[in-house]
Amino acid sequence: MSLDESLKDGTAVFGVVGLGYVGLPLAVEMAKAGHKVIGVDVSAQRVEQLNRGENYISDVDAHELAGLVGKGLISATVDFSAMASCDAIAICVPTPLDEMKQPDTSYMESAARSIAPHLKAGALVTLESTTYPGTTEEVILPILEGGGRKVGVDLFLAFSPERVDPGNPTYQTQNTPKVVGGVTKECTRLAVAMYGRFIGTLVPVSSTRAAEMTKLLENTFRGVNIALVNELLLLCNRMGINFWEVIDAAKTKPFGFMPFYPGPGLGGHCIPIDPLYLSWKARQYDFRTEFIDLSGRINESMPYYVIERLMEALNRQRKSLNGSRVLVLGVAYKADISDMRESPAIIVVELLRQKGAEVVYHDPHVLEFCPGGDRVERVELTAEEVSSADVVLLITAHAGVDYDLVRREASLVLDTRNALKVPEDPKVVLL
Incomplete structure (x- = not known):
């Protein structure tokens, strides 16, 4: 039976290689259909x-997943030969x-080599991992x-x-x-149908190549x-201008402006990494991606600027960072998730420790x-913990955190997200 036929009658079996943040949500949607x-x-x-x-990805509904597994619609294995029964396979591995x-x-190549011997005739393979044009x-x-x-x-x-x-x-x-x-028009048609x-x-x-470039444009953008607003933040701080106020005012323009916000550095698996895939490929064409290279340097410098601002704030209270107790508030790379990949908090805390802070x-x-x-000691957010810290360093602004408590009890706060x-x-010192 062809892929077209199995899609039409609903009997198509789908395979997913890599069951992480991308692969598991994809598998759930396939099974729900x-x-x-x-x-x-x-x-x-x-x-x-x-x-x-058992669910291990926060964006997946645990009850829904358990039900799909219970019905036999989702199963998992470490054996790539199981892909032999799949009509379409999506590769969702890290890059x-x-x-x-x-x-x-190497992860993509390994996945492709592992499924290649087991592909049935007429199978469709799609690559979802973000990568440079041509991969x-x-x-x-x-x-x-x-x-x-x-x-x-x-195959397709x-x-x-x-x-x-x-x-x-x-x-x-x-x-x-x-x-x-x-790769061909028929490959596109079948992937769209799937x-x-x-x-x-x-x-x-x-x-x-157009599809690969699309994703890199999105993340490079x-x-x-973000690098632009980070640089303007540094300038406005030197000029004595509240840049957060500037952004709030600028975003009232109903056309021609999109707000971006400064912060302690980029995080996650995509934004800090994907532009470098593009700049690497560009060099093969004797082309330098000036904006990408410059923005990377600016964004990578922000954790160091956080330490600089923190030291300045402590100095105004006649305190040294060496020996100070720093309560870091929020360490995930973005709000309301547990994902730590490339979080700027990692570099910030390492720098704090190097300078003798108790974190x-x-x-x-x-x-x-x-x-x-x-390991860094985890504490509950209590009045005692907040008041005993020499400074509260807000890195990630999760919802549901008692910022009124922080504002009331802290002796000093460096707010890198304008959360307070x-x-x-x-x-309260803004980044």
């Missing part, structure tokens, strides 16, 4: 959890940087065509970038428009604009925090 989904992951622990119906800050495609056709396609198969004839290949925004209650996998670009089974809006583009933290979502492998909203309080 009535399709059997087989997930494969190199983590035996993760596979065992999923097969018990990190190596030690030289160059693209590390699908230059790296993945040759692996899948091993053994004399031909993409577009014997497309790129469709994930657009996961952890912690976003409004836009999730099903209602976020999905960009799709295939994703159309469980995603509301599909956006087909002319090629895999954010990175560059404790509170984060309602992160129960253990070990930057550099050294008290510009005239002398003990």
Whole structure:
């Protein structure tokens, strides 16, 4: 039976390689549409959890997941041979940087090599991992065509970038428009048909390279604009202007302006990393991405600026950072999630310790925090803890935190997110 036929009658079996922040929500949406989904992951622990119906991703509804597993619609394994029964397979594996800050495609290559021997005739493979333009056709396609198969004839290949925004209650996998670009027109058509089974809006583009570039444009746009406001924050602080007030005033313009906000540094797996994939690829074309390179340097400098501002604030109270007790409030990379990947809090806390500070933290979502492998003591947010700190350093502004308590009990606050909203309080210093 062809993929077209199995999609039409609802019998298509879907495979997902990589069951993390991207793969598990995708598998859930596939299963909710009535399709059997087989997930494969190199983590035996993760596979065992999923097969018990246990959720480990905050954006997935635990009750819903348990029900889908209980009905047999979702199962997981570490054995890639299980992909032999799948009509379509989505690869959702990490795309990190190596030690030289160059693209590390080893996870994608390993996934492709692992599924290649088991692909059934006519199977569709989609790559969702964010990567540089050309990866699908230059790296993945040759692996899948091993053994004399031909993409577009014997199997089908497309790129469709994930657009996961952890912690976003409004836009999730099903209602976020999905960009799709295939190696051939037939590859695109089949990928659109497959994703159309469980995603509301599909956006087909002319090629895999166009789809790959689309995701990098989205994330580079954010990175560059965040760098712009970070730099203007530094300028406004030197000029004695409240930049947060400036942003609030500027965003009242109903056209031609989009607010971005400064902060202690970029975090997450996408924004700090994806622009570097593009700048690396650009160098192969003898092209320097000046904006990307400059914005990266600015954003990477922000944790160091946090320490500078903190030391200035303590000095005004005739205190040294060395020996001060610092209560770090919020260590996840963004509000209302537990994800620690690339969080600026990691660098900030390491710098605080290097300078002799005593560091404790509170984060309602992160129960253990070990930057550099050294555990930081977690405390509850009480009047006693707040008042005993020499300074409260607000890194991530989670909802539900008692900021009135912080404002009332703290002797000094460095607010890197303008969460306290008290510009005239002398003990509250904005980044």
